[in-house]
Amino acid sequence: MTDNRTVTPDLAIDIGRIHLKNPVIACSGTVASGLEYNKFYNVSSLGAITTKSFSIRKKPGNPPPRIWETPSGMLNSIGLQNEGIDFFIKSELPEIKETGAEIILSIFGEDAEEFLKIAKKVIKIKDDIMAIELNFSCPNVDAGGMAFCAFPEQIRTITAGVKEITGIPLIVKLSPNYQTITESAEAAKKGGAWVTKGTGVFSSKLGLFDRGASKVKTESWVVDTVEKEVTKDKTPSGSDLSLDNEIDTHLYLIVCF
Secondary structure, three states: OOOOOOOOOOOOEEEOOEEEOOOEEEOOOOOOOOOOHHHOOOHHHOOEEEEEEEOOOOEOOOOOOOEEEEOOEEEEOOOOOEOOHHHHHHHHHHHHHHHOOOEEEEEOOOOHHHHHHHHHHHHHHHHHOOEEEEEOOOEOHHHOOOEHHHOHHHHHHHHHHHHHHHOOOEEEEEOOOOOOHHHHHHHHHHHOOOEEEEOOEEEEOOOHHHOOOEEEEOOOEEEEOOOOOEOEEEOOOOOEEEOOOOOOEEEEEOEEO
16 A cells, blocks of 8 residues: 655754754855845745845945856856945844744954944844854955955954854854965864854956956855864765864755855
8 A cells, every 4th residue: 555645854954053944045145135035935945044244334345347157157256245234134134034034144344343343233133043154255454355264363253252242153154265264164163153164155366357356156065163073974965075174073065055
């Protein structure tokens, strides 16, 4: 006798102390805040939505052209355009909450002080968001425009400061474009991050637009630096993934788009 009952699989996962109903997360910048996409797809069915990165004040971003198609993909150079954290809190957050989506708030600063100023504003909405993503792949003005990822000690200090202010789970977003990524991940762990995330944006050496490196977007990896002490794990597909560093890690592949 054939059993025709429908079985709904449980896709829930825990990354550090962050609980997701499924492993599908909208990356920062790919779906804005999910409001437009919610007209075509129920965004509350996702594991979470990561907002675009917000700064303390409004930023206009880079002048066009910002996007350039290539035979193998797309280059972009947006320039972290956003309306500022106050706009998110007052205008966007109430609308996102109405969709029922889980929210990961992404923030960035031009220096360490700006990260902490934003954190103090986020306190009032801490119950409305799942986690904070600290975007350390952005330029550090105090260091001549080099990304924060080039300075692991600053990552530790800022992460510890934001954790002390907010008490919200922290996801630290790192850039793969610097040789300090291992030290940066370790610094983030020491600062109190629950998760470190390898950003899906890689610098291109094609030099389009005559203004610095363009960017190539790919899917993101998330590394849990809290839950389990291993140096080798398997991806969800079962393939081995070796880690050539000394950080205690537990690797997850988070499906992002």
